[in-house]
Amino acid sequence: MPACTLNHTAATLTDGSELTIPWWHLDSGRDGEAFLVIAAQHGNEVQGCEVIRRFRAVCERELTAGEVFLVPFANLPALRHRRSHISLGPEQPYGEDSGHNMNRTWPGDPEGNDTERVVHALHEAVVRHCSRALDLHSWTRFIATATLARRNGGLSEEMARASAIRFIQWRNPPTSQTGGKTIGALFNDSGRGSITIELAPQWVIREREVRAGLRAAMNLAKLFGMIEGEPEQLEGPCAEMGPETADHEDRYFELTAPCEGLFVEAGLQTSEHVEEGQLLGHIIRAGDLETVEIRAPAPGYLYKYGAFRENSDVGLPGQHPWADEGDCVAAILQP
Ligand SMILES: [Zn+2]
Incomplete structure (x- = not known):
């Protein structure tokens, strides 16, 4: 049985107070990878916290090589603030981060703002090992759970394929080198492997996504030879997109509202498979109260679902089912 220890890492904040972040460390006592699983860099993105709690129990039973570092509450101040970054107010978009977007600040700065200080402390105590x-x-709940990774023929790509998440979004390495990095770039730029999984939605914890996240973490540990067994495969193919639009545009069908009105979903969920012609929902048209059906133009997996628009991740109006003509109501991606 690997020993699991609870550790605390302290950061001194700009007002002189001390913040401590708790994390777990499990050591098999044998050589192997040092696997970091980190969640809640953004305080409203909480599904991964429960994934990590469950993954810890798996590692306590099954870890046979290497070490696991588990940080369920990476951005504890933002969790307490109940928003993505500590600097955000009501309905303020992620982009207005004032330097407090944690996942743009790695490896942090001990003399920086409070978020950079927390990142620096976590980097020194955990991440650099x-x-x-x-x-x-x-x-947002309107976009399906997806793995984000680099299609580089290397570790990130291999990890993405092992994650068993329906959608893989390939991303190019960031071109700007000013300021801090994402944790993914920090690892992938230094020859260590990293992927991100976006477990939809934010703000809540859903059993389906927690299980998908746990399977991904276990599959990666199996890929790294840290726990026994073969990775558990996805049922059916995965649907890949990017890094360029041209890489998927002939397999991607975005549906927009043909008229103004109230979009009523037909009870489907993102990631579900739909058939050509299947009813996705309808619009109760504003002008004449007619029912306007929205049907799938092609078979595939639901990548987007529901009427939404900008800032649906931070405010309720962005999630309102009242659709303007041209608002996205669904998107289908074929494998
Ligand atoms: Zn995030």
Whole structure:
């Protein structure tokens, strides 16, 4: 049985107070990778916290090689603030971060703002010791759970394929080198492997996504030879997109509202498979109260679902089912 220790890392904040972040460390006592699983860099993205709690129990029973570093509450101040960054107010978008977007500040700065100080403390105590990373995030409920990775023929790509998440979004390495990095870039730029999983939605914890996140963490540990067994595969193919639009545009069908009105979903969920012609929902048209059906133009997996628009991740109006003509109501991606 590997020993699991509870550790605390302290950061001194700008007002002189001390913040401590708790994390777990499990050591098999044998050589192997040092696997980091981190969640809640954004305080409203909380599904990964429960994934980590369950993954800890798996590692306590099954870890046979290497070490695991588990940080369920990476951005504890933002969790307490109940928003993505500590600097955000009501309905303020992620982009207005004032330097407090934790996942743009790695490896942090001990003399920086409070978020940079927390990152610096975590980097020194935890992250710099790790050779592989799984970074758990969440995005809006209207976009399906997806793995974000680099299609580089290397570790990130291999990890993405092992994650058994329906959608893989390939991303190019960031071009700007000013300021801090994402934790994914920190690892992938230094020859260590990392993927991000966006477990939809934010703000809540759902059993389906927690299980998908736990399977991904276990599959990665199996890939790294840290726990026994073969990775558990996805049922059916995964649907890949990017890094360029041209890489998927012939397999991607975005549906927009053909008229103004109230979009009523037909009880489907993102990631579900739909058939060509299947009813996705309808619009109760504003002008004449007619029912306008929205049907799938092609078979595939639901990548987007529901009427939404900008800032649906931070405010309720962005999630309102009242659709303007042209608002996205669904998108289908084929494998
Ligand atoms: Zn995030």
